[in-house]
Every structure is written in structure tokens, then in C-alpha cells.
Amino acid sequence: MNAQEHQGWLLVAPATLLFVGIVATPLAMTLLLSFNGWSSTQGIVPTLTVQNYAEILSDSFFAEIFLRTLRIALWVTLICVLIGAPEAYILRRMREPWRSSFILVVIGPLLVSVVARTLGWALLLGGNGLIPLALHRLGLTSSPVSLMFTETGVVIALVHVLVPFMVLSVWASLARMDPATERAAQSLGASQITIFLRIVLPQAMPGILSGGIIVFSLAASAFATPAIIGGRRLKVASTLAYDEFLNTLNWPLGAAIAVLLLVGIVAIVVGWNRFIERRYSQVFAS
Amino acid sequence: MPYLALENIRKAYGPAVAVDRLDLGVEKGEFISLLGPSGCGKTTTLQMIAGFVEPTQGAIALDGIDLSRLAPEKRGLGIVFQSYALFPHMTVAANVAFGLEMRRVGKAEIRQRVEQALAMVGLADKGGRYPRQMSGGQQQRVALARALVIRPAILLLDEPLSNLDAKLREEMQLELRQIQRQSGTTTVLVTHDQQEALALSDRIVVMNQGRVEQIGSPFDVYERPGSAFVATFLGRTNTFSAEPTSRGLAVAGHVMMPGERPATISIRPEKVDFTTDGDGLPGRVLTRVFQGNHWLLHVETPDGLCLVIRPNDGRPVPGEGETVVLAFRARDASLSLAGSTP
Amino acid sequence: MRNGPLAVVFHAVFVVFLLAPMVLVCLVAFTPEGFLSIPTTRFSLRWFERVAQYPDFIAAFRTSLFVATAASLIAVLFAVPAALAIARYRFTGREALNAFFMAPLMIPHLVLGIAFLRFYSLLGISGTMAGLIIGHVVVVFPFAMRMVLAAATGMDKRIEDAATALGADRITTYRRIVIPLIIPGMASGFALAFIQSFDEVTMTVFIASATTTTLPVRMFTYIQDSIDPLICAVSALLILFTVLAMLVIDRFYGLQRLFIGEDKS
Missing domain, CATH: 3.40.50.300 (P-loop containing nucleotide triphosphate hydrolases)
Incomplete structure (x- = not known):
């Protein structure tokens, strides 16, 4: 051990101890908890059993909720890509001072409480809200139909909550792009659409993909928004776990749901990363 | 100390x-x-x-x-x-x-x-x-x-x-x-x-x-x-491989300076001159570039390219395509014996 | 390159989409009616007056401020030495530790909430202020760490060497050179951590008790019962508070840039 090692470890020691004590330990305990038994009379039974997992994996009620969570997260990710990436590109092409003010408009909502933003969507999506009324006026629905407690409503609100992450992520990769590549394509006779599809999009891809991962994992584990817009009627994995903990008081089952949610998200994110890496190495090799 | x-x-x-x-x-x-x-x-x-x-x-x-x-x-x-x-x-x-x-x-x-x-x-x-x-x-x-x-x-x-x-x-x-x-x-x-x-x-x-x-x-x-x-590394330099002859070291058959053993001759571009009389290395001017206070010439010789720098002092400088004869003073050149690595 | 008309329309729709819910909440907050409606002819402050009479929200706001301040301070204090070590020392486990410190970003807050709920109930500190603050320290630590780390890595190592060569010992170098140079990073780390903590709902729902409820959690539970102009007024105030904080931070960053200048190396 040299001086670098000593001093380095000495300096990181406090934060490391803090993290081991208050992150690693509780997480390990939660994992243990998910293998405990439970009865309505005794509460938590300190045995080692896979009964919680068996229950979740065999019951179609749980399967439906997990599938819904996945479906919502995928839709949110897709829509965020479709509107966030073009918006980042448009922002990049703006002139100052428009650019910096609109970047503030994009970042701003990230700082506003999720609860306040979701409340806005509850007002917009509810039976007397602007969106059902507009849909009715446009003749798309025969009467104003509330989008509250629907998957569509949850998806719309979550897109609103998460799309700034996508814009920022794409923005970051576009910032590394040499603007001359666009002019070069233009000088070679490419149309605006061709430039976007063949020149800009490939260079924005790393940002889109990493933004996608962020949006997906946050959408899959989102709590406040689905709890308010989806309510008790439209449960997702996180609100289900919440109910098990604070209403049913079946902590082991709730812990098992949380563990499965975490494992599921990590598996999808890791798989996604692998896929991207493989694809990308091919793209750059050819 | x-x-x-x-x-x-x-x-x-x-x-x-x-x-x-x-x-x-x-x-x-x-x-x-x-x-x-x-x-x-x-x-x-x-x-x-x-x-x-x-x-x-x-x-x-x-x-x-x-x-x-x-x-x-x-x-x-x-x-x-x-x-x-x-x-x-x-x-x-x-x-x-x-x-x-x-x-x-x-x-x-x-x-x-x-x-x-x-x-x-x-x-x-x-x-x-x-x-x-x-x-x-x-x-x-x-x-x-x-x-x-x-x-x-x-x-x-x-x-x-x-x-x-x-x-x-x-x-x-x-x-x-x-x-x-x-x-x-x-x-x-x-x-x-x-x-x-x-x-x-x-x-x-x-x-x-x-x-x-x-x-x-x-x-x-x-x-x-x-x-x-x-x-x-310090400045530019021309190198020629030279063989000993009875009259001294020769580059491509042209005697350039005294010496008895095969060697590499290093000579700075500004120390190379054009000569009209006596021995020298014949060549043809490939390019001539004006650089303000001096001219930079690339001369093609039987032993490769030679860089020549001539001051812009009013004396005429050969143009591109002209044939010239290159010469330098023996004391301006440095020799390293062939076969020895510096 | 300029944006075409299609791009401008797209952008306008996007901005409306981003701002609409917040604007709507603020509008509804000014309704003179007793029910949810957008005021058209008359604006009223009656719901804001009601907020002032509602001690729950005031207390929750105070708790939020306190928790966010305490948690962010603690996070920054722990982050400074760790960031300095990771930025400036090469030691085994450095990369792994960095990833470890960033981990709370990857773990869903729901899972953290559940983990703390279980942990605290075993320790017997459920529902305490200390427990709440510790939880928030974990959540905001990566943000504090990231900003301090950026400041520490952005610093020219030669500046420290220069101080050493001029005769400054290690402590003096830290006190006079290193710390002053990462203070902007600490300040932005604190600001970012504060915002994250102040907005946190998901984890807090699990570990806050009736006496330690934060504002977002109080609002969340209120909304689950009913949505009325009162909660809109609370949200409007929160949005106003956020906008003000943003302006202050923007101003503050500007000043910091002026003070530190751009690194030209």
C-alpha cells in the first residue's frame, strides 16, 4: 500500500461506511424480508420460504399488474423518444437567447414537485377536464370520457413527468455533434429530412438509447403519478407494493413485489445495454 | 560540484x-x-x-x-x-x-x-x-x-x-x-x-x-x-550516403568533401549552395517556395531530395525545372560513419 | 441552420404540453367558486387564504425545508472528502466505489422506502425525524457527489502543485486552494440535493409519520382523498416557490461563473 492508497481510502471511508450502513444493510434486510412468511394474525413470521414469490408468480392478478407496469413503461419510453428527440434537435437549432430560455422551460418542470404536476394532469384528464371536453367537441367521443384511472391517462402524465430527461439526454449527445456534418450533407445535396434521418439521428442515437433507459426505469418504478392518475382501480407494481405495506400490512409480500420490480428493471436495463453495445459495435465496425 | x-x-x-x-x-x-x-x-x-x-x-x-x-x-x-x-x-x-x-x-x-x-x-x-x-x-x-x-x-x-x-x-x-x-x-x-x-x-x-x-x-x-x-530534431537537415574515392567522399559518383571511409553526410539546408564551377552534385529544382526572408527549394538529386534554403538577399535563385549543381563546405557538414548507429 | 415552420409548430405544441398542467393548476387556484373551475371573469384569493388557515400544510412545508436543508448539508459534507479522493487519488476499488455512491440513482425510490421502513422498524426509529433525514441523505447523496466530483476533477492538479512548490503544506493547500476552488461545486451540489430532497415523495411516503410529514407527501395524501381548489392553491404556491428558487440559483450560478471564470487549459 502506498501513500495514494492510504489517503484515498481515508478520505472515502466516511461516505463508504455511511453507505454500507444505511443503503446496503436495509436493502439486504428487505431481500431477507421477502423470504419471510406472513399471517393475518401473527404478522411477519421469521421463517425462510419462497411462498411470497410463488404466490406472485402463480396468480394472474399479479401477472396482470406486472404486465401493465411493463406496458405503461414501454409506451412512455416510446412516446418520449418520439417527441423528446425531435425537440432536442429543434432546441439545438435555435438561436440565442431563445435556446437558453427554452432549455429552462424544459428543465423547469423537473424541479417542480411531481405531485403538483400530476395534479395538473388530474385536472386535465378528469371527466370535466379540458382533454375529454376537447375530444368530445372534436367529435372523437360521443360524450366527455374521463381519462382518469386509465392506462392512457397514466401514460400521458408519465410522459410529461419524464420527457425532460429524454430531451436532456439527446441534447447532450447532439452537443458533441460537429454542426459542420449537417452542412456537409447539405452541400452534398441532402434534403432536411435526409439530413435528420441519415446524419443527425445516428449521432443522436447514444443519447436516445441512454435517455430511453432512464425513462424506462423511472416509468416502471414511478409511484406518485400512477397512484394519483391510476388510483386504486388501476394498480401498477409500485402502488401494489405500497398497498401491501401500508394497507394490507403484508410486508413480506410487499417486499417480494419490490424485489421482483427491482430485479425486473435491472434485468431489462442490463439486457438493453448489452443489446445496444452489440448493435453499436456492428454499426461502427461496418 | x-x-x-x-x-x-x-x-x-x-x-x-x-x-x-x-x-x-x-x-x-x-x-x-x-x-x-x-x-x-x-x-x-x-x-x-x-x-x-x-x-x-x-x-x-x-x-x-x-x-x-x-x-x-x-x-x-x-x-x-x-x-x-x-x-x-x-x-x-x-x-x-x-x-x-x-x-x-x-x-x-x-x-x-x-x-x-x-x-x-x-x-x-x-x-x-x-x-x-x-x-x-x-x-x-x-x-x-x-x-x-x-x-x-x-x-x-x-x-x-x-x-x-x-x-x-x-x-x-x-x-x-x-x-x-x-x-x-x-x-x-x-x-x-x-x-x-x-x-x-x-x-x-x-x-x-x-x-x-x-x-x-x-x-x-x-x-x-x-x-x-x-x-x-534541431532544424532540418539533408543526409547523403557517401562512398570513398581516391579524391575524397563522393555522393552518387560526385566528389563532395574529403574522407576515406563510407559515411553519411549531414548538411543543413542553409549551408547548401548552388555552384557554377568545380565539383558538385547535379540536380533539378522541383519546387521553389518564397517565404519572405528566404527561399525554400526542393532539389532532386541522384541521391534523393535535397532541401536548400537561400536568403532573399537579391541574388538570383534558380526557378522550378532548372538544372543546378549543389555544393557545400566540408566544415559545414557532419559525418557519421556508415554502420555505426548514433 | 434554422428551424422550419413544422419544427416551430412542433416546438410550440411541446412547450404547451410541458407547461399546461402547471398553468392550469395555478389558474384553478384563483377560482372564486367552491369547486374546481377555471376563473373566467373574476379572480379570487380565497383559496390562498384558506391555505394560510390550514396548519397541516404549513407544518409540512416547514418539515420539508428542515429535512431538505439537513439532508443536503450532511450529503455535501460526506461528499467532499469522497469526491476529492475519487478525483485525485488512484487507489484500488476507486471505480467500484464511485459506482456504489451513484447506486441510489439506480434503485427505485419505492424499494428504498420499503428498505428503510423495514430497517427503521427493526431499529425502533420508525417515523422519527432522524430516520427521515438519513433516508433523504441517501437519496440526494449522488447529486451532491456528482457536482462536487465535477468541481474536483475540473480542477487543474497543477494549481495544487504550484501551491506546494511555493511552500504550502498539505493542510494549507486544502484550506487556501482546494476548498475555495470546489466551493462552487459544493454550493451547486447542495442546491441540487435540496431540490431533490424537497420534491421526494415515493420514499418519504413510507418513512414519514404524522408528525414528520413533508409537503409533497401531505399533498399526495390530500389528493388521494379529494381534489379541490385548496390543493390547487397549495400547488400554485409550491410552483411559485420553485420558480423563485430557480431564478435565485440561475442568478447565483451566473455570479459563480463570473467569480471562477472559464478554465482555459
């Missing part, structure tokens, strides 16, 4: 050797340059003198005192970094005063010495500014003032002028030289710029791949390069 003595210094990072078998003595008041391409070990050498890097082997002594046991902050050396490394949160005056504060110099004396130092670098009225408010050249001067104000035993300059544009660099070279002469501070300069080393130094240490190639005065190193590396 020299003022600063480096003895048999070696620095290895694992299997990679940065500096090897380095012996160097610097006299008091001398201005010495470590010159070489990037990765030649010159910066590592400077860092070892400064104490930021520990030599794997060897000893460094200053005025007879072993430096190796002295922490960098106790060595009392003045350093000007390539990035200047000014303290961005302190005014120029506070930057310069810092080293004096560390030495617990009294307030009044600090003020006086800071003033003097800033006046010396021509920034007498800029003490209240912050580094970011100054130009590159000015920041450079602040860095120099900060290093000199502590009256260092040695001034270490790490590529101090490389961030300046060409014109400013030339001005600063003159100024640096003047300030150094005036203060009489022993100075070690690290640079990859041969022009800078030639202009500033009393002696130049040419380094390559961790080894010293040659140590000598700028004139010596330039005029009598000790190796093919030195010859090509």
Missing part, C-alpha cells in the same frame, strides 16, 4: 522507462533547456527536480544538499507551469504574495516584494485583477512573478510559452531571457520547441526516449549535432 546535480537518474513506471541513466550538472546562474519530443522524459525530469515525482533510482542534489528527502514544499524552487496554474480565486497580487505568506514574510515586506515582482514583469498596475481577466501573455507573466518573488534556488519552466501565439512567444522569449539574466536565477526550461531552446539557453540538453542525446551550447548542438536524432 555543480549547483544542481542529477546523478544516474532513472524513472520507471512499471516496465515503461520514462528517464534512464540521466547525468546532468547545472551551474549557478545558468539557463539550461531540456529539449526533446513529447514523451522523451524531459517533463518527468523536471517533475523529479520539483519533487512531484520520485526517481526510481539516482540522486538529485542542490548546492550539495540531497533533495530526495525534502518534500516539494520545502525545496524552495520556483515553478512556472504550462497551464500557469494560477489560483483563479485570488487576485494577481494575492497569487504572487502566496509563496511569501508561506514563508511568513511580514506584511509590509510582502507588499513591497509583490510590487517589485509585478513591476519586473511589467504588470505593476494589474495587481488587483483576477487571472481570468488577463490575456494569456499576462497570465504567463503573473506565473513568472509568482515563481520568482520567493527568490527560488532554481526556476523551473515547464513549456511556459507553448500556450502563446507565435508573435507573443517571441516577445516573451526576449523578456524571459532578460529577466533571467537580471535576476541571475538558475533556470531549467523544458520545451519541445527547438527555436525556444536555441534562443534562451546557455546550454541545451537534447533528450530522446528517456536518454540524453547531447549536451552543449545552442551553437554547438545546432552546428555539430552528436547524432542523427539531434541533427533532424
